[in-house]
Amino acid sequence: MEWKFVRLLSIGQVQPGMKLGKRIYNEEGLTLLAEGAELTSSILRRLEKLGVDMLYIQDQLTDDIVPPEMIADETRRQAIKQIRTVYRSMMNDTMGRMSYPHLGYSFRKMTEEILNDLGSREDVLIMLGDIHTTDHYLYTHSFNVCLYTLTLGMAAGYSREDLFTLGMGAMLHDIGKTRIEPKVLLKPGKLSDDEFSEMKRHTELGFAILKDEPFVPLLAAHCAFQHHERLDGSGYPRGIHEGEIHDFAKWIAITDSYDAMTTNRVYRRGMLPHQAVDILYGGSCTQYDQRKLEVFRDKVALYPVGLTVKLNSGETGVVTSVPSKTPNRPIVRIIEDAEGGSVQPYEVDLSQHLSTMVERISDR
Structure with missing residues (x-):
């Protein structure tokens, strides 16, 4: 019997000649390196430079088992492409003079497609995100937060209309970052106090962009405004407390933090899911809603397939x-x-x- 399996390894453990077990995506959601590709020393060096820290590798020790996908590849590709197209246009519009009349419509349509895809699968779990290069974290992060938040919203029993609003709020929660100076937004390291103050403005900027946008529910704009608020008042921009924060923003606070911790960045490697969940639980009742954390815990795969x-x-x-x-x-x-x-x-x-x-x- 031929044993074949995908093993999740740090890139330092990968040897030339091994074959890739799961594809790697670029910032546009397109395949950078296909499953089955033989890895050479030069490819491994290139992947390290692109911020790839872990790889799925074909292994001969166990049966042929494929890591599960939360969503269809085409749905993922189209969503990330749409986010990238809109966000890049907004970043290039340094004076903020352009209008985006179809922003709300296109993002609502995209949210509907993701929701339909999730609804067609039974017992979806939040899996470790696909492996991407770290060219531009904002695009894949926006997609992941939407995907994870909708998974939780479905588990919580929200109506379809509420799921649309929740999904759009999650997808667009960081749209204000398109108005942050690139030297701050893309800085490969720790921000200074002044830079962090500038970065925190993305919540207010996001609300300003979305609040009057056709086809964008006002509540989705408030998700952009409130997703960094915390129950004990330690968040921003207003330092409001538990009862003043909308439930949708409380869900996004969890998924936003989780994806930030588990995604590889240029300046640090991502955590494994069980490590990120432990940190989130450390903030239970002070930063994050305990009941929502319990739903999250029951829907996240702590130990990814291949680990x-x-x-x-x-x-x-x-x-x-x-x-x-x-x-x-x-x-x-x-x-x-x-x-x-x-x-x-x-x-x-x-x-x-x-x-x-x-x-x-x-x-x-």
Whole structure:
């Protein structure tokens, strides 16, 4: 039997001659490197320069299992292309004189397509985002936040019209960044105090752009305004408290923070989902709504398919699937025993073996 699997590895663990297990996208949502491509030293160096930190690699240790997709590739590509087209035009309009009469209509149509795609799939979980170059974080971030927020909104039972508004608010939450100076927006490192003050203006700028825009619900504009507010009043721009923040903005606060933490940036590598969720829970009741965090926790795959993990039994395995009902208890294919010896691969369903748990992420 031929064993074939995709393993999620840091780029430093990838050796020339290995084959890519899952495609890599560029800033436009187009395929930069296709699945099955053989990786050379020059390709790996180029990917590192482009900010790619982890790769899915074809492996011979386990069965042929494909990481699940939250949404169709064409839907993703068209959405990111639309975001990029509109946002780039706005960035180039340095005087803010151009109008975008179809902005609301096109983004509503895009939100509807994403919602239809999500609705056609059963028990969708929030998976680790696709691997992109870091040429321009804003485009893919806007898409991811919309995708994750709609997943949560569906789980929370919102009506379809509310989901449209929530999705548009999520998609457009950072539109104010198109009015931030590029040297601040694209700075590959920590911002100074003055630069951070400038960056924080994107919430007010976003509200100003959206509040009178045809086909954009006023509540979506308030999502742009409020997504950095926090329950304890420590957020911005107004420092308002829990009861003054709209529920939609509270959802987006969670997904915006989560995607920011799990996405690779030029100046730092992204966290794994379980690490980001731990940080979010550290802000439960002070920064983030606890009940919304619970919905989020139940809809996010903490250990992505392909990740190598060490169990508390001492065994090493690879996550092969994530049950939708118990996303924090994945199915793991054991490839090494507690002494580090190779074994005939077999699966352990952690949802059925409650005393067995992931102890840490393995670096093998």
